[in-house]
Amino acid sequence: MTESDDAPAKRPTIYDLAQIAGASPSAVSSVLNGTWQKRRISAKLAERISLIAKEQGYAVNLQASMLRRERSRIVGMIIPKYDNRYFGAIAEQFEAMARERGLFPVITCTQRDPALEVEAARELMSYQAECLIATGATDPDRIAEICAPAGIRTINLDLPGTGGPSVVSDNFGGARDLARLILDRVRRDFGSVSPLFFIGGRGQDHNTRERLRGFLAAHAERGIDVPETRLLMRGYSASKTEASLAGLDLPQDCGIFVNSTIALEGVIRWIHARPIPPQMRFGCFDWDPFAAFLDQNAGMMRQDVGAMLAQVFAFVEHPPAGAPRIEVPCIFEPARSALAATAG
Amino acid sequence: MTESDDAPAKRPTIYDLAQIAGASPSAVSSVLNGTWQKRRISAKLAERISLIAKEQGYAVNLQASMLRRERSRIVGMIIPKYDNRYFGAIAEQFEAMARERGLFPVITCTQRDPALEVEAARELMSYQAECLIATGATDPDRIAEICAPAGIRTINLDLPGTGGPSVVSDNFGGARDLARLILDRVRRDFGSVSPLFFIGGRGQDHNTRERLRGFLAAHAERGIDVPETRLLMRGYSASKTEASLAGLDLPQDCGIFVNSTIALEGVIRWIHARPIPPQMRFGCFDWDPFAAFLDQNAGMMRQDVGAMLAQVFAFVEHPPAGAPRIEVPCIFEPARSALAATAG
DNA sequence: CAAGCGTGCTCAATCGATGTAGCAAAGCTG
DNA sequence: CAGCTTTGCTACATCGATTGAGCACGCTTG
Numbered sequence: 001m002t003e004s005d006d007a008p009a010k011r012p013t014i015y016d017l018a019q020i021a022g023a024s025p026s027a028v029s030s031v032l033n034g035t036w037q038k039r040r041i042s043a044k045l046a047e048r049i050s051l052i053a054k055e056q057g058y059a060v061n062l063q064a065s066m067l068r069r070e071r072s073r074i075v076g077m078i079i080p081k082y083d084n085r086y087f088g089a090i091a092e093q094f095e096a097m098a099r100e101r102g103l104f105p106v107i108t109c110t111q112r113d114p115a116l117e118v119e120a121a122r123e124l125m126s127y128q129a130e131c132l133i134a135t136g137a138t139d140p141d142r143i144a145e146i147c148a149p150a151g152i153r154t155i156n157l158d159l160p161g162t163g164g165p166s167v168v169s170d171n172f173g174g175a176r177d178l179a180r181l182i183l184d185r186v187r188r189d190f191g192s193v194s195p196l197f198f199i200g201g202r203g204q205d206h207n208t209r210e211r212l213r214g215f216l217a218a219h220a221e222r223g224i225d226v227p228e229t230r231l232l233m234r235g236y237s238a239s240k241t242e243a244s245l246a247g248l249d250l251p252q253d254c255g256i257f258v259n260s261t262i263a264l265e266g267v268i269r270w271i272h273a274r275p276i277p278p279q280m281r282f283g284c285f286d287w288d289p290f291a292a293f294l295d296q297n298a299g300m301m302r303q304d305v306g307a308m309l310a311q312v313f314a315f316v317e318h319p320p321a322g323a324p325r326i327e328v329p330c331i332f333e334p335a336r337s338a339l340a341a342t343a344g
Numbered sequence: 345m346t347e348s349d350d351a352p353a354k355r356p357t358i359y360d361l362a363q364i365a366g367a368s369p370s371a372v373s374s375v376l377n378g379t380w381q382k383r384r385i386s387a388k389l390a391e392r393i394s395l396i397a398k399e400q401g402y403a404v405n406l407q408a409s410m411l412r413r414e415r416s417r418i419v420g421m422i423i424p425k426y427d428n429r430y431f432g433a434i435a436e437q438f439e440a441m442a443r444e445r446g447l448f449p450v451i452t453c454t455q456r457d458p459a460l461e462v463e464a465a466r467e468l469m470s471y472q473a474e475c476l477i478a479t480g481a482t483d484p485d486r487i488a489e490i491c492a493p494a495g496i497r498t499i500n501l502d503l504p505g506t507g508g509p510s511v512v513s514d515n516f517g518g519a520r521d522l523a524r525l526i527l528d529r530v531r532r533d534f535g536s537v538s539p540l541f542f543i544g545g546r547g548q549d550h551n552t553r554e555r556l557r558g559f560l561a562a563h564a565e566r567g568i569d570v571p572e573t574r575l576l577m578r579g580y581s582a583s584k585t586e587a588s589l590a591g592l593d594l595p596q597d598c599g600i601f602v603n604s605t606i607a608l609e610g611v612i613r614w615i616h617a618r619p620i621p622p623q624m625r626f627g628c629f630d631w632d633p634f635a636a637f638l639d640q641n642a643g644m645m646r647q648d649v650g651a652m653l654a655q656v657f658a659f660v661e662h663p664p665a666g667a668p669r670i671e672v673p674c675i676f677e678p679a680r681s682a683l684a685a686t687a688g
Numbered sequence: 689c690a691a692g693c694g695t696g697c698t699c700a701a702t703c704g705a706t707g708t709a710g711c712a713a714a715g716c717t718g
Numbered sequence: 719c720a721g722c723t724t725t726g727c728t729a730c731a732t733c734g735a736t737t738g739a740g741c742a743c744g745c746t747t748g
Contacts, residue, residue, distance in 0.1 A: 010495065011469070011472075011494045011495065013733095013734055013735085014734070014735065014736095015734075015735095023697080023698090024697070024698045024699080025698090025734085025735080025736095026697085026698065026699080026700095026735095026736080026737075027696090027697065027698080028735095029734090029735055029736060029737085030736085030737085032735095033735085033736080035736090035737090039696090039697085039737085040694090040695060040696055040697075041696070041697070042695085042696060042697085045696085045697085057490070057493045057494060059466055059469040059470045059494065060470050060734085060735075061411070061470065061472060061733085061734050061735070062407075062467075062470040062471050062472070062735095063406075063407045063408075063410045063411040063416070063471075063472055063733085063734080063735095064407075064411050064703090064733070064734035064735045064736090065734080065735050065736075066407045066703095066735090067405070067407040067408050067411055067702095067703050067704065067705095067733090067734080067735080067736095068702070068703050068734080068735050068736045068737085069703085069735085069736070070703095072407070081432075081436065082426055082432040082433075082435045082436040083429055083432035083433050083436055084432070085427055088425075088426040088427035088428070088432050089426075089427050091426045091435075091453070092425065092426040092427055092453050095452070095453050096453075096455070104467075106450065107451065108439070109435070109436050109439050109440075111440070122403055123406075123448075125355070125403040126403045126404050126405065126406040127406050127407075128355075128405060128406070128407055146401070149401045150355045150401060150403065151354065151355070238633075261634075264634075265633050265634070268633075268634065268637050269680075272637055272680050272681070288634055289582075289609045289612075290605075290608075290609070290612065290632055290634035290635040290638065291634040293612050293616055293638060294634065294637060294638070295639070336613075336616050357703095357704055357705085358704070358705065358706095359704075359705095367727080367728090368727070368728045368729080369704085369705080369706095369728090370705090370706080370707080370727085370728065370729080370730095371726090371727065371728080372705095373704090373705055373706060373707085374706085374707085376705095377705085377706080379706090379707085383707085383726090383727085384724090384725060384726055384727075385726070385727075386725085386726060386727085389726085389727085404704085404705075405703085405704050405705070407703085407704080407705095408703070408704030408705045408706090408733090409704075409705050409706075410705095410733095411703090411704080411705080411706095411732095411733050411734065411735095412704080412705050412706045412707085412732070412733050413705085413706070413733085414733090
């Protein structure tokens with residue numbers, strides 16, 4: 001099975017290659033990490049060593065290499081979940097963009113659990129990450145606090161913090177535009193001008209507050225008053241959202257502003273659990289390819305993951321002074337459902 | 345800003361802690377990695393060292409630790425995408441399950457690109473991974489070939505290979521049951537007994553072949569003949585799927601077997617792009633929470649990610665002889681759409 | 689031909705944590 | 719109190735790659 005029986009399951013090292021090539025480990029090292037010209041190794045020897053390395057299936061030991069080098073080139077990311085389109089896209093694009101820049105991405109999923117977030121930050125410190133992207137962290141400043149004394153820069157993504165630069169969506173503007181749209185649609189389709197419901201998220205969390213502000217602004221400019229009872233912010237979870245809707249007696253012909261695709265899952269479950277599906281329209285802050293085709297959908301605000309990450313990497317490469325906050329505009333995704341199409 | 349001005353941005357090492365504690369680096373090391381009882385360090389010293397470590401915000405240097413240790417405890421995973429429910433769930437649960445077992449998960453996303461897969465496998469070798477899970481790899485045997493000489497075990501997930509044990513869904517059984525369901529639904533709703541369409545995937549790929557076999561078996565047992573023109577396998581991509589449907593003139597009242605949620609995205613786009621939405625029913629191999637509520641949905645076959653990963657970790661912990669292939673049954677997710685509910 | 693320089697390479701220290709071997713002191717036994 | 723064990727710790731080599739310092743040789747120059 002193995003190529004040579006005298007080396008059973010041992011990865012070859014530069015010492016092994018040096019022995020085979022009849023050269024020194026230093027020569028081998030410099031050839032394999034591309035510094036051989038600078039170190040005045042002859043092209044002939046370089047080629048011979050490269051060939052032997054290929055034959056032996058050599059791969060650097062990153063542990064040894066990173067231990068010796070001053071820079072690890074590791075950029076860590078903590079992220080709450082993988083299994084929705086927004087965070088999935090962030091993880092996927094972050095990885096690709098880091099690799100493009102010659103960095104090593106290491107991503108850890110924290111399930112929105114503050115204790116796991118801290119643990120993950122510590123683990124990334126142990127990996128000697130140079131930089132940590134805290135995505136949607138429940139307590140970004142706690143993370144920054146842990147990293148600061150170790151000299152690890154933190155960048156907040158999706159939710160802002162004060163311990164480092166932050167890149168977030170324009171939650172206010174996006175929410176205002178989305179609320180306007182839903183209000184228009186409800187009036188057009190149902191002739192009603194009653195206030196919308198706001199569903200999902202947490203009242204303490206920055207994004208929810210900003211979106212609520214946009215939501216209320218859209219109502220205010222139309223002179224519509226929003227009673228407290230229309231605001232349901234019991235967290236990010238489909239089942240909690242479903243439960244809080246089920247506890248209510250929603251009117252027919254209503255409009256719902258949904259704060260995330262996760263909450264939307266709860267809304268949709270609630271709609272379909274009812275004996276008679278309610279007449280309603282919703283808009284969602286966040287995008288999902290299938291949710292885009294649901295009948296009652298009026299439109300979705302898609303967060304511009306590419307633009308946000310571009311900004312994050314700008315901060316990785318050129319650390320800014322202080323803790324600036326960049327707001328990235330969202331992309332409006334119109335409804336694709338047949339209902340919306342025939343109506344519009 | 346920093347706690348002590350003489351140590352600006354340098355992580356403390358065991359040598360620093362040893363100096364402060366007035367003890368040896370060995371003592372510090374053994375206290376911090378929990379082997380101090382075995383090494384007969386007094387509880388008093390252990391406590392003192394722990395306290396100092398906490399004060400100084402110490403975190404092990406995993407590069408150094410792993411270099412010295414014989415085992416890295418790293419398990420690598422390569423995965424084609426993050427941004428759909430199936431792979432997102434795999435990544436998320438893999439990470440949690442690895443951590444539960446005291447292992448370090450490192451996941452790399454390869455965009456279904458064979459070259460990136462090989463590159464990722466090499467990188468994971470360099471991280472000294474002990475084990476590599478190749479998920480949905482386009483060429484799992486190539487990966488196994490690279491890893492074998494380095495003594496890295498590979499386990500194939502989702503798509504089988506011959507270079508190591510494989511854990512896959514029961515694609516045949518699941519597809520047969522799903523095809524039966526769609527056929528029943530089409531007959532009930534439209535009174536038609538014409539063959540279904542099979543859409544998405546690649547003819548060369550194992551899962552698609554097995555699912556096709558199940559699809560054909562369901563037709564065969566009803567005596568329905570399936571013409572070649574009903575099989576559209578032009579890859580895993582929403583836009584290719586949409587394009588191949590657009591090129592066809594699908595009959596009204598048809599039934600479609602969709603080979604993945606990614607292909608389903610194409611199908612749904614196609615449906616909504618038509619001036620008059622076609623009468624049809626579809627079933628999908630793979631589950632998505634929103635797709636479950638689409639009107640024409642007859643049901644979805646959800647792959648049992650938890651069971652598959654449990655089997656993967658069984659193989660990680662107890663390497664089997666040879667290259668067994670385990671088939672995990674799928675979970676049937678009935679349709680949730682109003683249409684399906686009123687009809688059924 | 690001595691002095692100087694460029695070429696092509698090697699030596700050895702180093703990164704931080706680990707663990708074996710071993711040392712000194714205290715406690716116990718006969 | 720010699721001879722033993724036990725306790726509590728330290729010294730040092732080691733993992734594999736990197737890199738500053740430096741050696742030996744050949745060639746040029748005055």
